[in-house]
Amino acid sequence: MKNRILTGDRVTGKLHLGHYVGSLKNRVELQHQYETYLLLADVQALTTHFENPELIKENLRQVALDYLAAGIDPEKSTIFVQSLIPEIAELTAYYSMFVTVNSLKHNPTIKAEARARGNSEMNYGFLGYPISQTADITFCKATLVPVGEDQIPHIEQTRKIVRRFNQLYKPILVEPTALVGEVPRLVGLDGNNKMSKSMGNALVLDSTKDEVNEKIKKAKTDPSRIHKNDPGNPEICPIYAYHQAFNKEQSNEIFEGCKKGQIGCMECKQKIAGSINDLLEPMRDKRNQYQNNPKRVDEILMSGTERARQIAKETMLEVREAMGLNYFS
Template sequence: MKERILTGDRTTGKLHIGHYIGSLRNRVMLQEQYETFVLLADVQALTTHYDQPELIRTHLREVALDYMAVGIDPEKSTIFVQSMIPEIAELTVLYSMFVTVNLLRHNPTVKAESKSGSLDEMYYGFLGYPVSQAADITFCKATIVPAGDDQLPHLELTRKIVRKFNELYKPILLEPRVRLSEVPRLVGTDGHVKMSKSVGNAIALNSSTEEIAFKIRRATTDPARVHKNDPGHPDVCPIYAYHQAFRADGADEIRDGCTKGTMGCAACKGQLTIALEELIAPMRERRSSYETNPKLVDEILIRGTRRARAIAQDTMQEVREAMGLNYFDI
């Protein structure tokens, strides 16, 4: 049997080229080698959008369309909805019984959200986010989790939970290992912070030709380069980072022309615009074929969720037996 992979995204908005280069491209390749489960994490989206459930409902389908647009094949990958697997919530509760608050509050993500060091304004759901992630990974007994280095603390907690459970009860859970992404995060078109739709510095995967050109044309470049022939500093320019990510074969030429002042920013941006259009155009076409058939999208999500639910029920039965919680059948 193939090893299982668990991956996915919070459904907080359309995905962008940063997601593509950081994880989506890799998922398309991995689905050929592994049994792949792709999570639409709508419950975890509630940790920051609990007061906007209607947006999460919309974004869930947007993210699903993005998945299929980039080439995640529902015949090869199981795409499923987190909130429709109640066993994930049940596992989260059971795991939380032996995870200390102190361990959670020292999680780097939690610390970043609570810069003052106080948990007074921290919601319980956000504090327990890593425990929920552990349930996501273990319900299907995934052994591989592709992730960036920012997710390493979460995944180490999952490994601790698995070891603790197996020691306390019965060795039925599998300890996952991390497949670390080697691609650095893309800075946004503003050149200041990571690419994010909420900040407005992202290029969405369903962007039109005009939107791509507009975003790149307005993108920040080397602030020290005032005139076309001034020598540039590509390492501080987000456009050069995009060249490295999306047209690596031509990146050396861009670096040479920039540092020597023989290539202006307009020409550099023009080449990148062409490359991004070539990347996104087939995604738009695939996405359009699904958008025009919403019933098919629902069927894909229902089928994937039913498959994931069946596996979750089997795992939950093992967990209940291990913990002695299988009192009687009802």
């Protein structure tokens, strides 16, 4: 059997260029090597959108369109909806019985995200996110989970939960391995934070050509450059970081030109806007095709969810038998 990958996104809004360079581009490549399951995490989106659940319906379809436009092939990858796999919720409940609150509180990723969001009192769903994530990974017995280094603690928590379950009951669950890659963090258009739609510093993947040009035009650059011929510091300039991500061939030339004051910020921005639009143009075309055929998108999601559900049912039969919960079989 091919190694099976589980990855996905919380459906909190359209994906942006940061998502593309950080994970989506890699997923498109990995689907040709591995059996790939892509999770539309609508339940986990409620950890921050519980007051506005009506937003999730639209966000779910927008993220699905982002996947398909970027090159995810529904014949190679199974795209499925988390809330429509009740076995994930059942597994989450079982795991939560033997995972301590203390271990969750000390998960470094949870601690960091809590600080960033200013959560003095975390809700249960947010605190228990690693348990829910473990259920996502294990219901389909994924062997590999693509992550950046900052997500390794989550995968370690998953491995501990799997080992504990297998020791307590029966060794039926697969202990997944983190597929660690270099996940670049794309600086936001404001130059101060990672790209994030909630911070208003992102370029979403369905941006029009004019929107890209306008947002890049207003993006922050090296604050020390006042005049076109002033020597610059490209290593601290967000626009140069975009050249490294989307215009690699010219990035060395841009670096030297900026350092020597031979290229102005406006010219530099025009070049990177052109490169980004070259990347997004085929995505726009493919997105329009799917957007004009919403029935096809729904078919892809329903078909993928049905495939995932079938695997979930098989796993839960084994889980209930191992735990002695198959009362009437």
